[in-house]
Amino acid sequence: MPSVVDLRLVGHLPCLDFVNSVDWRTSDSPVDFLRSFDDLLQWSAHAGVLAPSELRALGRRGNAAARCAALRRAIAFREASYRIVEAAMRRHAPEPADVRLVEAVIAKARASLNLHYEKGKFRWSYADGETHLDSPLWKIALSLDDLLTSHDLALVKECGGPGCGWLFFDVTKNHARRWCSMEGCGNRAKARRFYDRYIR
Numbered sequence: 001m002p003s004v005v006d007l008r009l010v011g012h013l014p015c016l017d018f019v020n021s022v023d024w025r026t027s028d029s030p031v032d033f034l035r036s037f038d039d040l041l042q043w044s045a046h047a048g049v050l051a052p053s054e055l056r057a058l059g060r061r062g063n064a065a066a067r068c069a070a071l072r073r074a075i076a077f078r079e080a081s082y083r084i085v086e087a088a089m090r091r092h093a094p095e096p097a098d099v100r101l102v103e104a105v106i107a108k109a110r111a112s113l114n115l116h117y118e119k120g121k122f123r124w125s126y127a128d129g130e131t132h133l134d135s136p137l138w139k140i141a142l143s144l145d146d147l148l149t150s151h152d153l154a155l156v157k158e159c160g161g162p163g164c165g166w167l168f169f170d171v172t173k174n175h176a177r178r179w180c181s182m183e184g185c186g187n188r189a190k191a192r193r194f195y196d197r198y199i200r
């Protein structure tokens with residue numbers, strides 16, 4: 001069974017890669033790679049959302065119930081993000097409940113940041129040493145904030161592979177990207193075209 005660290009990061013933005021932690025989302029049997037809080041931590045390190053020092057600190061933080069609750073908050077945020085982005089891609093109004101949910105998490109993420117001056121540079125960090133159980137979620141939430149308010153949502157696309165359901169931000173020059181990856185759905189489509197043309 002592949003784990004979170006085997007997931008390809010094709011979304012171009014952490015918030016989209018986070019949505020893609022459900023594989024085969026639009027098929028009859030989606031696979032959720034986030035089965036525990038540790039999976040969330042491993043994914044966050046894999047996606048560059050958490051630094052190794054933060055990963056170590058969070059690995060020891062909180063009891064089982066608190067970690068489970070943090071995972072549930074992250075998954076609720078992920079699913080609301082997916083529905084909002086999906087709706088925006090289709091130029092539909094998102095569900096107000098989803099907007100309120102991501103708004104609350106983004107607001108918390110923003111409010112938890114402190115501006116620090118260090119060695120001639122400013123940087124944002126979290127007040128309690130960046131080890132709050134929700135800090136991975138907050139970083140992902142700031143990425144969604146950036147996508148929703150500063151990026152062209154028309155460039156968010158869903159992979160054309162049947163059942164794949166992965167989302168990506170298309171930064172190709174002519175905005176003609178169709179697949180999560182050429183190695184994955186792109187190749188499967190190519191193989192199918194070959195089959196359609198020559199074998200049937």
Ligand SMILES: [Zn+2]
Nearest residue numbers: 159164180185
């Ligand atoms: Zn795909």
